[in-house]
Amino acid sequence: MPGKHPPFLWNKPSHLICNLSVFYYFYAINKTVTTMIYRFTIISDEVDDFVREIQIDPEATFFDFHEAILKAAGYTNDQMTSFFICDDDWEKEKEITLEEMDNNPEMDSWIMKETRLNELIEDEKQKLLYVFDYMTERCFFIELSEIITGKEIKGAKCTKKSGEAPKQTVDFEEMAAAGGSLDLDENFYGDQDFDMEDFDAEGFDVNDGASGGGGSYDEDKF
Numbered sequence: 380m381p382g383k384h385p386p387f388l389w390n391k392p393s394h395l396i397c398n399l400s401v402f403y404y405f406y407a408i409n410k411t412v413t414t415m416i417y418r419f420t421i422i423s424d425e426v427d428d429f430v431r432e433i434q435i436d437p438e439a440t441f442f443d444f445h446e447a448i449l450k451a452a453g454y455t456n457d458q459m460t461s462f463f464i465c466d467d468d469w470e471k472e473k474e475i476t477l478e479e480m481d482n483n484p485e486m487d488s489w490i491m492k493e494t495r496l497n498e499l500i501e502d503e504k505q506k507l508l509y510v511f512d513y514m515t516e517r518c519f520f521i522e523l524s525e526i527i528t529g530k531e532i533k534g535a536k537c538t539k540k541s542g543e544a545p546k547q548t549v550d551f552e553e554m555a556a557a558g559g560s561l562d563l564d565e566n567f568y569g570d571q572d573f574d575m576e577d578f579d580a581e582g583f584d585v586n587d588g589a590s591g592g593g594g595s596y597d598e599d600k601f
Contacts, residue, residue, distance in 0.1 A: 416527040417496060418538075421448065421509070421519045425545040432524075432539030435496065436532050441475045442491035447535035448509055448519065452544035462491070463508040464499055469520075471508065473499060512548050 421431040431451045435444055441462055449456055464473040474488045489499070500507075500523055507521040 414529060414531040416530050416532050417500070417523055418525040418527060419444075419521055420524045420539075421451070421521050423519055423545050425517070426542055428542035429544055430539060430541040431537060433535055434527070434532055434538050435535040437497035437500075437526075438495055439535065440492055441489070441494050441496060442477075443535060444496060445477065445491055445509075447537070448511075451537040451540065452511075452519075452547075454511065454544065454547045458511065458548065459513040461510045461513070463510070465506040465508055467506065469506060469508070475499070515549055517545070517549075 415437055416434050417437050419433045419435070421433065423429040431448070433444070433447050433451060435447060445460060445462070446456065448454075460477050462475040463471040464475070465471055472487075475491055475494055476488055477491055479490055480488065503523055503526055505523040507523075508518045509521055510516055510518040512518075
């Protein structure tokens with residue numbers, strides 16, 4: 380019977396304990412290094428003091444992020460939406476849709492529920508658009524402000540909230556009754572080429588004392 384096992388395991392069980400200790404030591408180190416949190420900052424070019432900051436697990440899906448944004452903005456979950464991965468000049472490169480759509484063969488596309496954040500987002504300062512009003516392509520501008528390493532989070536959390544969110548959808552009938560006209564050209568919701576530093580001296584990192592009485596919202600977990 381003893382001959383069937385390596386001698387050091389059979390004769391010296393202390394070696395086994397030592398080996399297990401080494402294994403768990405390196406497992407703990409690896410877990411600490413690989414765990415992280417994505418901290419996103421969200422702004423609008425329709426409402427100057429609107430800011431939302433969301434922290435979320437990189438392993439979460441774009442659908443999880445979509446739901447967190449809706450809750451942070453106070454929006455209902457009954458509209459078609461899309462994320463766009465952008466370059467440094469806010470040019471759209473990849474689309475992540477709420478439902479499967481093949482309406483743009485020139486652009487790679489993914490589905491929110493099937494795509495994890497870290498599949499398409501790896502670097503700090505990555506820019507995204509979140510189109511929340513599909514009819515007029517009104518959107519939020521998003522940046523990955525920080526990758527927090529050595530920590531983990533379950534779900535998503537709104538950690539900063541300032542200003543009122545812009546209206547979720549445009550009421551065409553209300554505007555028509557008021558005799559107004561709706562210009563749906565490319566500048567309807569603003570110029571995508573704006574400079575982020577116009578919103579704050581530090582760029583995308585808006586201070587807790589931002590106008591609109593914003594503050595920390597650590598308790599808002601999704």
